[in-house]
Amino acid sequence: MALPKSRPRQGQLGSRKSHDGCITCKIRKLKCDEQRPACKRCLTTGRKCDGYVHAGEKGSWIAWSPSANHAVMQVKSPxxxxxxxxxxxxxxxxxxLRVVPDCSRTVDEHFWRRLLPQLSHSDPVIWDAVIALSSLIQHFQSSGQSTVAEIKTAPVVKGDHRRALAWYGKSIARLRAGLKQGATRPTTAVISCILYICIECLQDHPSEAIALYQRAVAMMEATAEPEHQTCRTTQSESSVASTVRALLQNMSASQRLPLSRGMVFNNPPLETLSAARDSLFVLLFAAHDFLVDTREIRTDxxxxxxxxxxxxxxxxQIRMDFLKWHSAFEDMTKCPERASIEDEVERYSLLHVVYGYYFILVCTGLSMYETDFDEFFPMFQNMVDHASRIIAPKSEELRPVFMFETRVIPSLFGVAVKxxxxxxxxxxxxLLRNGTQVENTWRADTMADIAEWSVGxxxxxxxxxxxxxxxxxxxxxxxxxHRLHWSQMVELRDSDGRATKFHQVRKWEQDDNQVWSLVDHMRGLLALRLSKGEFQISRLSVSDE
Structure with missing residues (x-):
């Protein structure tokens, strides 16, 4: 008698196939651990778990999102x-997996690690912007252009970039439609604006990024006024606003952009690194104003x-305020109750780098001699030592591409040239060559190029x-x-419209009568990157003497 044919087994041996997995895992065709109210597989990868189908209720599900973010956005079906x-x-x-871990942990950890991954699943505007940003980072194309706002990069030609810009345009179109219909909450608009700033920075469009920054600041100021609040602000939205405000404050400090200051330095005892950072930012704004004023005065x-x-x-006065902050900061970090964890060591070093950079600029702000920077060699070395704790050596393919927060690029550039x-x-x-490639609008390799030319x-x-x-x-x-007073990379076009890059420098020189005057030089650069980061350079010198 023939044995009946056995039915082919479905699923893994020794386990009964489950049909109760969450909706997200079913769509992705992954095994779900079926934890309630949200599965661990989704949470550990930053995904929003879309819940489970009720027995007997096919086609309907309970959508779940953490209570901390449930009220942040009220949107259509996710x-x-x-x-x-x-x-x-x-x-x-x-x-x-790759972008979020590389993002800064000093100001915006919650924004990148929690908020964006969750909101991406519930808001199409943010989803498209995140996908565009991720694609530009994954297929990063360094333009090799200047950080000067007036200089535009070459048109994008790669398919990956076209696709990323299509998602970018799609996000903008959806945002505009939502704003026109009055269906977009202010937090969606502000968060989208932050993502758009990132996208413009990656394309090396600093002027567009700064324009978006100004728009984000205007939106934050408008939503803070009671007469402009069309609906009640939730606790979660207030938390988002606080995080975004910190992001904008960091960009304002690093770009010397206007932002409502609100705070006055009063040298309070510092108890946390966040308090130390906020107190230092107050000093940075005062330093910015001083440096801008003195630069204009010293020009002629x-x-x-x-x-x-x-x-x-x-x-x-500004110098004394910086010294008071540094003393309070050192007292805080020497407190025996403070735990020495890796995250805090990095943040501690970052504040030291920023402090050193601006302290030196303030101390030399009225000097007419570049040799006055020489007395700060110990502080320059201290800045480099702290920066080396922030920049972890990685292979070129694992080198971080982008951070919204400005960390060490301008400070290290200052060390290299001053x-x-x-x-x-x-x-x-x-360190510039090995750290994050883009911090906000600052591009490490471009700054390193200018520094190397200046040193040469x-x-x-x-x-x-x-x-x-x-x-x-x-x-x-x-x-x-021999020392350069100032330098930058500029792009000029010839009579045929062809663009040529120049390294423009300005330095003090003496004539035959020993009279000092500022002289500009421009050197044409045709740079081909070779292995080991070396350059072959075709030179053309032009002087305005």
Whole structure:
């Protein structure tokens, strides 16, 4: 008698196939651990668990989201993975697994690690913006252009970038439609604006990023006024607003942009790193105002200019405030109750780097001599040491691409161009080459290029000088007339409309009568990156003498 044919087994051996998994895992065709109210697989990957289908109620489900974020957005039915392309799912997974861990933990940990992954699943505007941002980071294309706002990058030609910009445009269109219909809450608009800033920074469009920053600030100020609040603000929305305000404050400080200051430095005892950061930001804004004012005043002054007493008094007051902050900060970090955890060590070092950078700028803000920076060699070295704790050595393919928060790029650039100690400035350039590639609008490799060209000019004493990766055997410091007062990369077009990049520098030089004057030089650069980061340079020198 023939044995009846056995029915092919479905599922894993030794387990009964379950039909009770969450909706998200079913769509992704993954095994669900079926934990309630939300499965652990979704939560650990930053996904929003869309709940479970009730027995006997096919086609309906209970959507779940954490109570802390449930009221942040009131939107239409949230999109699920069933309604998007597989490439979008892959981009989102890249965002969660690669982009989020690289993002800053100083200001915006909650924003990147919790808020965005969850809101992406409930708001199509944010979903499209996140996918666009993730794609631009995954397929990062360094333009090699200047950080000067007027300079535009070449048109995007890669398919990955076209696709990313299509998602970007889709997000903007949805946001505009929602705003026109009055269906978009202010938090959606502000969070989207933050993401749009990131996208413009990655495309090397600093002027567009700054315009979006100004729009975000205007929206935050408008929503803070009671007469502009069309609906009750939830506790979660207030938390989001606080996080976004911290992000904008950081961008304002690093870009020297206007933002409602509101706070006055009063040297309170510091108890947390967040309090130390906020107190330091107050000083940064005061330093910015001072540096902008003195730069305008010194523009047409002779080398032997003596600053007026009111400027000296202002400088001394800001300097004393910085020293008071540093003393309070050191007292806080020496407190035995404080736990020395890795996250705090990084934040501690970051505040030291920022403090050192601005303290030196304030102390030299009225000086007409570049040699006055030489007395700060110990502080420059301290900045580099702390920056090395922030920048973890990684292979080129694992090097972080982008952070919204400005951390160390402008400070390390300041060390590279203003510290004339040959070893310290090369350490700073090396850190620029190994750290995050883009911090807000600051591009590390571009800044490192300018720094290397500047070092080559100063150490050779010629505008044709080429950077040598190894410090010179003799540790002689460059004289004043070899040092650059200012430099940048600019792009000019010839009569045929072809763009050529120039390294523009300005330095003090003496004529035959020993009279000092500022002289501009421009050197045409045709740079081809070789292995080991070296350059071949075709040079053209133009002087306005």
């Amino acid at each position: 999109p699920t993975y069933a309604s998007v392309e597989q490439i979008e799912v892959q981009s989102f997974e890249f965002f969660v 002054k002779p080398k032997d200019w003596t600053p007026p007493s009111d400027l000296i008094a202002r400088q001394q 510290c004339r100690h040959p070893v310290i400035r090369r350490q700073a350039i090396s 000019i100063e150490e050779s004493g010629s505008v044709h000088g080429v950077f040598c990766p190894q410090p010179p055997s003799q540790m002689d410091l460059p004289p004043e007339n």
